[in-house]
Amino acid sequence: MTAIDDTETFAQDWAVWHEEHEKRRASPHGFLAITSIRWLTEEPETYDDVPGAWSSGPDGVVVSLAPGEAMVVDGVEITGRHSFGVIEEGGGTTAAFGDAVVEIANRGGSDIIRPRHPDSPVLTGYRGTEAYAPDVAWARPGRFIAFEMPITTTVGSVVDGLEHVYEAVGEIEFEVAGALHRLTAFPGAAPGSLHVLFTDETSGRTTYPANRTLSIDAPDADGTVVIDFNRATNLPCAYTDHATCPLPPPENRLSVAIEAGEKKPA
Known part of the structure; x- marks a missing residue:
């Protein structure tokens, strides 16, 4: 398969995924x-x-x-x-x-x-959410480093005074432009998968300021993961005042612009 075929397939897969995500978001009881x-x-x-x-x-x-x-x-x-x-x-x-x-x-x-x-x-009145064009370069390789034991982690909420408690299971290391970054990871919905909450240098500019969320497939035996920032999505608080969304832990506030995934809702 040629590089452009890879790129085209990647973009097509992303488009199908995002369309399904939008359908779930706009479901009658969502x-x-x-x-x-x-x-x-x-x-x-x-x-x-x-x-x-x-x-x-x-x-x-x-x-x-x-x-x-x-x-x-x-x-x-x-x-x-x-x-x-x-x-x-x-x-x-x-x-x-x-x-x-x-x-x-x-x-x-x-x-x-x-x-x-x-x-x-x-x-x-919902008309969809704009996203950055899918770019295979933002499907970053990474390494999951599991904690010996899950660490109870308390994070804030978009609701003043409210807190959420999660069990952090490890950290994910990855590089952008030669710099090493880490994200604290929580258990994902699927067995073995991971879930991260984060902000970055686009937050409050082109992306929703409070948070974005990203699901990551289960790591390989050696801890290898793919962090596909193209699939970073907004939480419900980006659309409604009736949400209690969690905020990222402090260490997940990245000092790099992640120009991938969903943007601020119109």
Whole structure:
């Protein structure tokens, strides 16, 4: 295969990947569909974008549905009082009503709900996210150096006063223009894969200022990885005020311009 064929195939693969990513982002019940975020307390409260009176206490999240109100949880219709139980940090579930759903979750030790409506103005007005043209040069070789034991790492959030806790599993070393850089890595969604949060010298200029995120395939036996910055994406906080996205750890604020991946939303 010639070099240009490699480059063309790389660009085509990226285009397919980004199109699928955009479809997931703009799904009817995705983050763009969120209409509010509610921080629950022990006092039941009602809201205009979700049925029921919602509260949170020692026994977890509870909704009390008024006569005529109903929701569907795990395929079963519920009415009256329903307990979702205690939700672990970072966890969550959903309940459906009409053509909408509500996310019930715990973020930073607090229980929240986030209704998601397909007719949300943010979703219906979404026209896509611009990205840098894919460039094989930004698929950087790197080396994963695992920690002996995961290190509990607390990072900030786009929500003032909120913190997220992750288990850092190692560092990824890579070079740009002859300089060595390192990124602290957390476990990814797929077994053995890695996940990093970062900012760089484009942040706040051409890219979203608070963070970008990148998934990395599982390292080879010798720790070799490919850090494909072309697939760096925005987190939900780039699009909605109803997100609790984490900020990168300080060491992941890179002193180089990563001119690859998604740019700031319009």
